[in-house]
Amino acid sequence: MHADPQEPNRIPDDEPRPAERPQQPRDAQQSRDEGEEERAYGVEPEFVEEVVELLNAGRLDDLRAQLDELHPADIADLIEQLGHDDRERLIEALRPGFDGEVLTHLNPDLREEVVELFEPKELAAAVAELDTDDAVDVIEDLDEETRREILENLPAEDRALVQENLTYDEYTAGRLMQRDLVAVPQFWTVGKTIDYVRAATDELPEDFYDIFVVDPMHRVVGAVPLSRLLRQKRSARIADLVTEEVDAIPATMDQEEVANLFRQYALVSAPVVDAGGRLIGVITVDDVVHIIDEEAEDDIRKLSGVGDTGVFSGVGDIVKSRVGWLGLNLVTAFLAAGVISLFEATIEQIVALAVLMPIVASMGGNAGTQALTVAVRALATHELSSSNALRVVGKEMLVGLINGGVFAGLVGLIAAFWFSPMIGGVIACALVINLFVAGLFGVLIPIGLDKLGIDPAVASSVFLTTITDVVGFFAFLGLAAAILL
Numbered sequence: 002m003h004a005d006p007q008e009p010n011r012i013p014d015d016e017p018r019p020a021e022r023p024q025q026p027r028d029a030q031q032s033r034d035e036g037e038e039e040r041a042y043g044v045e046p047e048f049v050e051e052v053v054e055l056l057n058a059g060r061l062d063d064l065r066a067q068l069d070e071l072h073p074a075d076i077a078d079l080i081e082q083l084g085h086d087d088r089e090r091l092i093e094a095l096r097p098g099f100d101g102e103v104l105t106h107l108n109p110d111l112r113e114e115v116v117e118l119f120e121p122k123e124l125a126a127a128v129a130e131l132d133t134d135d136a137v138d139v140i141e142d143l144d145e146e147t148r149r150e151i152l153e154n155l156p157a158e159d160r161a162l163v164q165e166n167l168t169y170d171e172y173t174a175g176r177l178m179q180r181d182l183v184a185v186p187q188f189w190t191v192g193k194t195i196d197y198v199r200a201a202t203d204e205l206p207e208d209f210y211d212i213f214v215v216d217p218m219h220r221v222v223g224a225v226p227l228s229r230l231l232r233q234k235r236s237a238r239i240a241d242l243v244t245e246e247v248d249a250i251p252a253t254m255d256q257e258e259v260a261n262l263f264r265q266y267a268l269v270s271a272p273v274v275d276a277g278g279r280l281i282g283v284i285t286v287d288d289v290v291h292i293i294d295e296e297a298e299d300d301i302r303k304l305s306g307v308g309d310t311g312v313f314s315g316v317g318d319i320v321k322s323r324v325g326w327l328g329l330n331l332v333t334a335f336l337a338a339g340v341i342s343l344f345e346a347t348i349e350q351i352v353a354l355a356v357l358m359p360i361v362a363s364m365g366g367n368a369g370t371q372a373l374t375v376a377v378r379a380l381a382t383h384e385l386s387s388s389n390a391l392r393v394v395g396k397e398m399l400v401g402l403i404n405g406g407v408f409a410g411l412v413g414l415i416a417a418f419w420f421s422p423m424i425g426g427v428i429a430c431a432l433v434i435n436l437f438v439a440g441l442f443g444v445l446i447p448i449g450l451d452k453l454g455i456d457p458a459v460a461s462s463v464f465l466t467t468i469t470d471v472v473g474f475f476a477f478l479g480l481a482a483a484i485l486l
Contacts, residue, residue, distance in 0.1 A: 043078045044071070052079060053087055061094045068095070077106035080115065092118045101127030105135045109142055116143060125154030132206065133159075133180040134288060137166045141176065174259050175252035177292070178273040178282030181206035184213045185239060187222060192235030194225075206283075210269045213280060214243045220278045221249050226269075249274045250284060259284060260292040261383055300377060300458040329463055337362075337470035344478035347486060353420040354481050357428050360412060361477045365435035365469035368404060372397045372443025373465055377457045380447055394444045401440025405433035423485055431477035438472045439465075 055064040068076060076095075080088055080103070092099075092115060099119070104112055104127065116124060116139075128136045128151060136159070140148050152160050162180045169175025183205055185194050194212060198205065211224045223243030233242060248262055250273050262268065263286060273282040341348070341358070348354050376393070379385035385393055409429035417425025446464050447457030 044075055044082065046082075049079060049082050052091065053083070056087060056090045056094070064091075064094055073100050073102040074106040076100070076103045081108060081111055088115070089118060096123065099123065099127050101129075101131050101139070102135070104128075104139045105131065112139070113143065116147065121147070121150035122154045125151045129155055129159055133162050133166060133282075134177055134284075136163050137176060141167060141171065169252055172256045173252065174250045174254045174256065174273050174284060175282075177256055177259065177288055178252070178284050179206065179288070180282050181209075182213060182272075182280070182283040183209050183211075184215050184219070184280055187214055187216065187240045187243070189239045190235060191230060191233045191237045191239065191242070194230065194239060195235070208285075209283075210285065211283075212239075213247075213272050213283070214239055215280055219280055221247055221272045221274060221280050223247055224272070247272060249278070251276075252281060256292045257296050257381065260289050260296060263289040264293075264382070296381065297378075300381060330466070333463060333467040333470070336467060337474060340471050340474045341478065344474075344482055347478055347482045351424070351481060351485055353416075353424055354478060357416060357420075357424070358474060358477060361428065361431050361435055361473040362470050364408060364412075364432055365439045365473045366466055368401060368436045369439035369443040369465045369469045370462070372401075372440050373447060373461050376444045376447045377461060380451050380457055385448070390444075390448055394441065394448075397440040397444045398437060399440075401437040402433065404440075405436035408436070409433045424481075427480045427484055428477060430480055431473065434476040435469060435473040439469050442468050 052064065052067075055061075055067070068079075071079070080091060083091060096119070104115065107115060119127075128139055131139065140151055140163070143151070152164065155163065166176055166178065166180070183198065185197065189197075198212075209227075211226050212230060213221055214223045214225060216222050223245045224247050225239060225242045225244065229242055248266060248268060248271050250259055250262065250271050252273050252275055259271075262271070263284075268286065268289075270283055270285045272280050273284055275281050344354075376385060376397075379393070409432040412432055413425040413429030415425075416428050442465055446468075447461045450457045450460060
């Protein structure tokens, strides 16, 4: 909720003011025993037990006094570690003046459960104290009726800005941006800008890193980092200090691209503009940290086929998110079983092959997953592209050959000692082939899916498992049939 720059109320007193005593950082938790080493963050199990004891004893005033010393992120951590009943009792104890920032740190799955414990007016009061981006983050995943009730109870100005953010697609810069920012015209001086910031404290964000410079149409023409502003004389013109190469972010840009932009150019904050180039918001590095964490978690879940569920999801939701991929894996498993059935007579004559088959499949699958994980993440961060794809594919093929040779020698010796030298040679050759293929397709599959517009994190693992199983079994059993029979 930024206001257009106006003539500031001049603060003539430029004399240095007495330095205020810096506020000491609040510990996440005081040590329970003398000399006990404190954790860097979060709450320890002993503290959780102490909170439960206070709840059971009805000592709510003592409980609130203890929690007053905690950061909202640590209170969220505490809520997540409590059981359902204790969680409800804790929320009831904190209900008067509940800090809305706690909601921003809660796991999204659990946040829905906690939100249901509040009346819409109580929740709206907590949300109203948040920055626009945090307010949107809290209410965007709620059901339509709950969201409407909260919005109706927000102050008119806050409600308008939150609703505008919600008009942008999910996972875009428009949803992510904060509306509170500092924007000044080009003709101002450093002194006027500083006076404006001093006088308009209620209209400005609590934390900001850049002052954006705009033209009369409110289009971004540059930015001045606070570090540069504070080093200049009051008479210096803002236009002379502006950084012209500003990475303005379209409101429709995907949040993953936003994170890549911040990573590429080591940004601390960046302006968000509408289709006409007008300044409408700002994204700061703390928002990007959440994006990076969210995108990495999303990739890991997709690679594992667990969907959007987590530890706080219901059993039904978890089952539904996993059963589909397990069913697809079952289909591919029958494909691999079909390959084995082609060599049924060979296996009957040489039982040792049945004993050693899992080794070939397991080694190929694990080697492929290693290459796949690197490739999927590299695609997400744009480190892997068409310009270096061949080089990366060649490197993974070489790695597969080297690893195949190393483990072929080891497994071949064991199999030769266990069964016979011929069987040892067969499994050694099969391992080299399968690990080579695993490295090759561990990169080719995600690249191919990406070219087709399919998220590589979603489907790559299923295709890779099928290929390594089929190739591994076919190479092992085919070589055995050709050499041993």
